Amino acid sequence: MADDAFFFRSRRGLPVELQEAQAWIEGIARGYGLEFCETVFEMCDWEEINMLAAYGGFPTRYPHWRWGMDYIQMDKGYEYGLQKIYEMVINTRPAYAYLLDNNTLMDQKLVMAHVYGHVDFFTNNAWFQHTNRRMLDQMANHATRVRRHIDAQGQEEVETYIDMCLSLENLIDPYLPHIRRERSESEREKEQVRQASGFSKMPAKQYMDKYINPPEFLEAQRQRQQERLEQQARFPEEPVRDVLGFLLKHGRMRPWMSDVLSIIRDEAYYFAPQGQTKIMNEGWASYWHTTMMTRDILSDSEVVDYADHHSGTVAMRPGQLNPYKLGIELYRHIEERWNKGRFGKDWADCEDVATRRDWDTGAGLGRQKIFEVRRTHNDVTFIDQFLTEDFVREQGLFTTEYDKTAGHFVVDSRQFADVKQRLLLMLATRGNPRIAVTDANHANRGELELTHDHEGVDLQLEWAQLALGNVARIWGRAAHLVSRLDDKPVVLHHDGDHFEIEKPAGKAAKKPEGRP
Amino acid sequence: MPLNIDNDVHRFKQIVRGKVRRDLRKHMSSTELIGKEQGKVVRVPLPQIGIPRFRYGDNQQGGIGQGQGDPGDPADGQAGQPGQGQAGDQPGEHELEVDVSLEELAEIMGEELALPRIEPRGRKEIQSERDKYTGISKVGPESLRHTRRTFREALKRQVASGTWVPEDPRIVPVREDKRYRSWKTKSEPQSSAVILYMMDVSGSMGREQKEIVRLEAFWIDLWLQHNYKNVQSRFIIHDAAAREVDRDTFFRTKESGGTLISSAYKLCWEIIEADYPPTDWNIYPFHFSDGDNWSKADTQKCQEMLKEQILPAVNQFSYAQVDSEYGSGQFYEDLKAAFTGDERVTLSRVPDREHIMDSIKELLGKGR
Numbered sequence: 001m002a003d004d005a006f007f008f009r010s011r012r013g014l015p016v017e018l019q020e021a022q023a024w025i026e027g028i029a030r031g032y033g034l035e036f037c038e039t040v041f042e043m044c045d046w047e048e049i050n051m052l053a054a055y056g057g058f059p060t061r062y063p064h065w066r067w068g069m070d071y072i073q074m075d076k077g078y079e080y081g082l083q084k085i086y087e088m089v090i091n092t093r094p095a096y097a098y099l100l101d102n103n104t105l106m107d108q109k110l111v112m113a114h115v116y117g118h119v120d121f122f123t124n125n126a127w128f129q130h131t132n133r134r135m136l137d138q139m140a141n142h143a144t145r146v147r148r149h150i151d152a153q154g155q156e157e158v159e160t161y162i163d164m165c166l167s168l169e170n171l172i173d174p175y176l177p178h179i180r181r182e183r184s185e186s187e188r189e190k191e192q193v194r195q196a197s198g199f200s201k202m203p204a205k206q207y208m209d210k211y212i213n214p215p216e217f218l219e220a221q222r223q224r225q226q227e228r229l230e231q232q233a234r235f236p237e238e239p240v241r242d243v244l245g246f247l248l249k250h251g252r253m254r255p256w257m258s259d260v261l262s263i264i265r266d267e268a269y270y271f272a273p274q275g276q277t278k279i280m281n282e283g284w285a286s287y288w289h290t291t292m293m294t295r296d297i298l299s300d301s302e303v304v305d306y307a308d309h310h311s312g313t314v315a316m317r318p319g320q321l322n323p324y325k326l327g328i329e330l331y332r333h334i335e336e337r338w339n340k341g342r343f344g345k346d347w348a349d350c351e352d353v354a355t356r357r358d359w360d361t362g363a364g365l366g367r368q369k370i371f372e373v374r375r376t377h378n379d380v381t382f383i384d385q386f387l388t389e390d391f392v393r394e395q396g397l398f399t400t401e402y403d404k405t406a407g408h409f410v411v412d413s414r415q416f417a418d419v420k421q422r423l424l425l426m427l428a429t430r431g432n433p434r435i436a437v438t439d440a441n442h443a444n445r446g447e448l449e450l451t452h453d454h455e456g457v458d459l460q461l462e463w464a465q466l467a468l469g470n471v472a473r474i475w476g477r478a479a480h481l482v483s484r485l486d487d488k489p490v491v492l493h494h495d496g497d498h499f500e501i502e503k504p505a506g507k508a509a510k511k512p513e514g515r516p
Numbered sequence: 517m518p519l520n521i522d523n524d525v526h527r528f529k530q531i532v533r534g535k536v537r538r539d540l541r542k543h544m545s546s547t548e549l550i551g552k553e554q555g556k557v558v559r560v561p562l563p564q565i566g567i568p569r570f571r572y573g574d575n576q577q578g579g580i581g582q583g584q585g586d587p588g589d590p591a592d593g594q595a596g597q598p599g600q601g602q603a604g605d606q607p608g609e610h611e612l613e614v615d616v617s618l619e620e621l622a623e624i625m626g627e628e629l630a631l632p633r634i635e636p637r638g639r640k641e642i643q644s645e646r647d648k649y650t651g652i653s654k655v656g657p658e659s660l661r662h663t664r665r666t667f668r669e670a671l672k673r674q675v676a677s678g679t680w681v682p683e684d685p686r687i688v689p690v691r692e693d694k695r696y697r698s699w700k701t702k703s704e705p706q707s708s709a710v711i712l713y714m715m716d717v718s719g720s721m722g723r724e725q726k727e728i729v730r731l732e733a734f735w736i737d738l739w740l741q742h743n744y745k746n747v748q749s750r751f752i753i754h755d756a757a758a759r760e761v762d763r764d765t766f767f768r769t770k771e772s773g774g775t776l777i778s779s780a781y782k783l784c785w786e787i788i789e790a791d792y793p794p795t796d797w798n799i800y801p802f803h804f805s806d807g808d809n810w811s812k813a814d815t816q817k818c819q820e821m822l823k824e825q826i827l828p829a830v831n832q833f834s835y836a837q838v839d840s841e842y843g844s845g846q847f848y849e850d851l852k853a854a855f856t857g858d859e860r861v862t863l864s865r866v867p868d869r870e871h872i873m874d875s876i877k878e879l880l881g882k883g884r
């Protein structure tokens with residue numbers, strides 16, 4: 001905490017012309033109905049910007065080499081002129097945003113307009129509802145706690161453990177903060193017991209009982225009940241996607257280890273909504289910076305530079321998807337549809353091309369609609385609900401496949417259904433395979449079984465091996481991963497020292513039978 | 517202000533150094549590093565430094581693209597999320613290459629192989645003069661004017677004399693405000709070394725053998741450059757006759773003909789005599805061969821040339837024998853018999869790539 005205060009207090013304030021620009025742009029943004037908390041802009045030189053970027057926008061993080069690695073790579077990128085970070089803003093209250101000190105005034109205004117879009121999004125979007133807005137302090141506290149552990153345990157020891165935890169950083173359940181369990185755990189347990197003990201008996205008068213409920217029938221019932229009970233004894237009852245949380249709660253570890261693990265988990269959950277709303281968030285901010293810049297802010301002499309820099313952010317390289325571009329276009333598409341009344345049953349039922357093309361009821365609900373969309377949706381539901389066939393065609397979206405013989409990606413399909421499905425699949429997983437804890441007492445040895453929900457793409461085996469080893473080391477006993485490789489079911493085993501792949505005998509055993 | 521991240525950067529560099537050191541044998545026997553040499557740094561691939569995660573395998577997963585093209589057309593690059601520097605974004609998980617400076621690589625090698633630092637021979641220290649811009653003076657040519665200092669002086673004067681108006685911040689330097697960079701001439705000791713590479717390109721030195729020589733030469737260069745300010749390399753190839761070539765030709769010449777080692781030693785001596793007076797230069801001849809000389813008589817001649825001409829002039833004469841299927845390797849035995857106990861001669865055998873590291877240690881381990 002002390003660190004941050006120092007970091008920000010020691011900084012120079014914004015120069016007068018930027019203070020004025022900020023007040024002006026803030027007013028414009030509020031005028032459009034954006035709602036945001038206080039936003040503090042900090043001037044930084046590029047070394048500081050790179051440091052902040054490496055730290056995920058925060059001035060203080062726990063000590064770890066990977067920040068250093070990211071910093072070096074970004075530093076080099078800047079030197080070579082390859083990348084220039086335009087905007088960076090963190091989801092805190094007040095929100096902090098950073099301005100690069102040698103950008104032009106036009107760039108600074110562009111960044112400010114963009115940042116107000118983001119802060120509005122952070123403030124209003126439902127998926128950010130449960131994020132800790134005092135994360136600046138929290139991050140600094142995390143740093144202090146980790147430092148303390150390092151002092152007590154030694155750098156190597158703590159660092160190795162952090163490496164292990166980070167390797168499982170993506171095994172969280174991004175929906176978890178939003179689920180409120182209707183019944184508490186203890187109630188659920190009670191009900192299980194109740195269900196398990198009693199078994200159903202047909203209602204009957206006493207003298208008819210032994211005919212209607214013969215003893216054999218009751219015995220069979222009892223047995224079935226018994227089986228069900230055993231099945232329920234399985235723990236966890238339902239797959240748990242919050243693997244980090246499960247390890248934290250049930251793993252056997254020393255106090256400092258569980259503290260480190262909880263820090264990594266907290267931070268992963270803090271950043272999760274940003275991953276879930278990348279297209280929406282960037283699209284929203286881009287929508288507002290263009291709107292404000294072109295309508296209100298730009299002076300004549302700045303137009304060309306602005307157009308140049310804006311086109312840079314929304315440019316699409318051939319064959320690549322740019323979240324800024326997809327987001328802003330989709331908001332515009334929605335705005336146009338609701339402005340022209342292109343929604344509802346009549347619109348959906350209309351199949352005449354000419355009528356559809358000229359459809360305009362003058363509804364004028366576009367602006368209102370996109371504000372509503374930015375409040376309730378995340379990327380998955382955004383695409384699911386608002387990606388239309390027209391949009392896919394207009395934007396020229398297609399799916400790509402890897403052509404093994406050619407050794408590169410090729411255009412696969414331009415069909416609306418294919419594009420949508422692929423997009424949704426990409427967004428649902430975000431490159432993170434869905435892996436859940438399915439059994440914490442595997443083979444009755446207290447070993448951990450994870451199951452990979454295989455959606456058609458195999459895991460990268462080398463890394464899976466290493467990551468599984470880390471699961472086993474944190475859990476304290478062997479870990480197993482049920483998955484598929486090359487279309488065959490496999491189970492990966494790791495006991496912390498050794499790795500093994502087991503291909504269930506089913507298919508392998510069939511082979512030799514081919515010929516007598 | 518020192519940045520918080522300096523510690524993390526330092527820690528990362530330590531880890532890289534540790535990894536490079538641990539994998540030194542592998543790096544030394546692969547040509548990967550040589551191709552990645554760029555100016556003063558080497559790009560060292562470090563695939564295992566990233567944090568492993570459960571993730572999808574490469575090259576299987578299709579993505580989404582935007583633009584033109586019919587099904588089947590190349591989609592130029594992989595679809596996905598471009599790595600924008602937004603808060604919370606994960607950096608791309610591609611294979612890592614880390615820049616390690618040649619200086620650092622040499623240090624790592626020195627530590628790992630426990631190579632003694634070379635003490636340049638005293639009489640070979642020559643003085644060189646260099647201008648260094650160290651100070652500021654009030655007079656000087658306009659081309660050396662220090663603008664910031666000049667304006668600072670002007671600002672000081674204006675503030676002091678009350679002509680400074682904050683609302684109209686105009687600063688006009690006058691003659692007395694001007695500041696110029698000034699220099700000092702320093703003389704620095706300079707130690708120079710020359711490496712004379714000789715290689716047998718007779719029929720029995722195949723591709724693999726030359727590759728080994730190339731690798732050894734890379735590490736020898738690295739070490740000597742680390743020890744001397746100024747290092748030159750000369751290249752001699754020989755079969756039955758010797759000639760001097762440039763670096764590129766040295767490693768690319770097709771093998772042919774027989775072997776007359778004395779021809780190379782003769783040329784080597786001529787070069788030393790002509791260009792590198794032993795009083796000014798530290799001289800390092802390295803000879804690579806599969807050890808099949810044409811005749812006993814020629815070997816005899818070689819030994820005489822070494823004893824009488826070359827050895828008195830050089831710091832160290834090194835012979836590395838790269839084993840090949842055809843070579844008998846007799847030359848190594850002959851030299852060993854003739855020079856055992858002579859500090860100025862080092863001999864090494866390199867049966868295969870795996871032994872490059874040991875060979876380097878033998879060749880450079882004397883600290884001469």
